[in-house]
Amino acid sequence: MISLLLGLSLCSMAWAQTYVEDSVKVQGHMRKFVMYLPAGLKADAPLVFVLHGYGGKIWRENPLIHVADKHGFGVCIPQGLRDLKGKPSWNVGYPFQKGWKIDDVKSLCRMAKYVQKKYRLSRENTFLTGMSNGGEMCYLMAYSKQQTFKAVAPLAGLTMEWMYRELEASRPIPLMEVHGTKDHTSEWGGDLEDKGGWGAYMPVPLAVGYWVAKNRCTHEETERVESLRGSQGHAIIKHRFTGSSTGCDVWLYEVIGAGHTWHTDDIDTGQEVWNFFSQYVK
Numbered sequence: 001m002i003s004l005l006l007g008l009s010l011c012s013m014a015w016a017q018t019y020v021e022d023s024v025k026v027q028g029h030m031r032k033f034v035m036y037l038p039a040g041l042k043a044d045a046p047l048v049f050v051l052h053g054y055g056g057k058i059w060r061e062n063p064l065i066h067v068a069d070k071h072g073f074g075v076c077i078p079q080g081l082r083d084l085k086g087k088p089s090w091n092v093g094y095p096f097q098k099g100w101k102i103d104d105v106k107s108l109c110r111m112a113k114y115v116q117k118k119y120r121l122s123r124e125n126t127f128l129t130g131m132s133n134g135g136e137m138c139y140l141m142a143y144s145k146q147q148t149f150k151a152v153a154p155l156a157g158l159t160m161e162w163m164y165r166e167l168e169a170s171r172p173i174p175l176m177e178v179h180g181t182k183d184h185t186s187e188w189g190g191d192l193e194d195k196g197g198w199g200a201y202m203p204v205p206l207a208v209g210y211w212v213a214k215n216r217c218t219h220e221e222t223e224r225v226e227s228l229r230g231s232q233g234h235a236i237i238k239h240r241f242t243g244s245s246t247g248c249d250v251w252l253y254e255v256i257g258a259g260h261t262w263h264t265d266d267i268d269t270g271q272e273v274w275n276f277f278s279q280y281v282k
Contacts, residue, residue, distance in 0.1 A: 017069070019060060024114045026107045033078040033111065034058050035119060038069045046073035046281055047121040048274075049112065049149070051130025051137050052080065053156075055087040063262055063270030064129070071274060074121045078111060080104070080133075090130075090137040093162055095199045105141055109148040127277045129153040131262055132186060135177075136160065142175055142211070143167040151175070151248075151280050153273045156186050156260050159207035161200035172215040172246040176276040178269060179204050180234070180258030208252045217250055218243035227266040234258040234266045251276055 017039035023032045050062050058077045068075050080088040084100050091102045108128070116123045128149040130138050135157020142152050143163055151174035181188045187196070190203035201207075221240040227233025234255050241250040253272065255263050262269050 022115075022118075024111055026110045027103065029081060029102075029107075031078060031081075031107060031111055032058075033076055033115075034060060035115065036060070036065055036068060036075040036077065037119065038072060038074075041072060041074060043120040044122050046125035046127070046277070047076060047112070047116060047119075048073055048277065049076045049078065049108065049126070049128045049130075051078065051090060051128070051134025052088070053130075053132030053134055054089050056080070056133070057088060063264050063268075064273065065270070067270040067274045071278070073125075073274075074115075074119060076112070076115050078108070089133050092133065092136040092140050093160055093199065095194070095197075104137060105144045105146060108137075108141070109146050112148045125150060125281045127151050127153070127280075129155065129273050130157070131155040132157065132260065135186075138175075139163060139207070142173045143169050145170045149173075151277055153177070153276060155262060155269065155273075156180065156183055158186050158198070158201040158204075159210070161192060161202060164202050164207065164210065169211075169214055172244070172248040173211070174215070174248045174250070174276070174280055175208070175211045176251040176253070176273065177204065177208050178253040178255065178263055178267075178272070180255045180260065180263065182257050183260045185260040205252070208250060211250045212241045215241075215244045215246050215248040215250055217241035217248075225267075228268070229265060234263075236263075236267055249276075249279070 020035040023030045058079050080090050083089045090104045135154030138152040138154035139159045153176040155178045188204050192200045194200045219242045223238045225236050234257050237254040239252040
């Protein structure tokens with residue numbers, strides 16, 4: 001009888017495949033988000049946050065969804081608040097965000113705790129990814145003194161110069177970056193003169209190199225793979241920095257000649273991000 005009751009209890013904790021619209025009040029603001037809960041999702045499953053880019057909105061069918069179905073984790077897709085220009089965004093210190101008092105580091109951490117508790121998802125296995133402005137937020141989170149997100153995966157993301165100069169990460173953290181070498185919104189070679197108007201930011205290899213050093217990685221493994229579209233697409237050079245005494249690897253996927261996208265035409269970006277995160281699931 002006890003075994004039967006336990007079995008029924010576990011079944012009742014599994015979700016049917018669904019999207020759930022939700023919100024939570026944080027620092028005086030209602031923070032909206034959508035949860036994706038795969039069919040049969042078990043209690044204490046991992047949780048992945050997916051952040052949109054500047055001016056973006058909740059993207060329900062993002063590249064992590066089919067991966068969540070396959071591997072059994074929850075996906076939280078938050079909506080950024082409108083900044084001083086009226087654009088939904090994450091506050092990463094762009095020049096035109098000066099004076100905007102929103103602390104998205106604290107807000108996302110508090111949102112994660114709410115989601116973990118309400119949807120019975122893992123407090124230990126919670127991860128953060130995002131594209132463009134969402135990628136910048138991943139870097140800022142990595143630099144911040146937080147224990148909520150176990151690893152981050154910025155996509156076409158940047159390290160703003162102010163972060164690099166003014167912040168010092170309190171701990172090693174696993175980090176993965178996917179970036180096109182012909183990205184003219186988030187330049188691979190950086191923009192220290194702020195020609196693009198986003199503020200000065202670091203070259204991608206140098207920005208990622210900070211985490212290679214911080215995490216005490218000692219080896220680099222390099223692999224070149226062809227695009228999913230073959231010769232019509234963009235080849236990818238996978239740089240994997242390993243051998244870390246901290247257990248925190250760094251991956252940099254260099255998408256040759258590609259622009260400012262999720263790069264899903266060339267690789268299964270969602271699966272690659274989960275391959276990275278899954279190393280740290282306990």
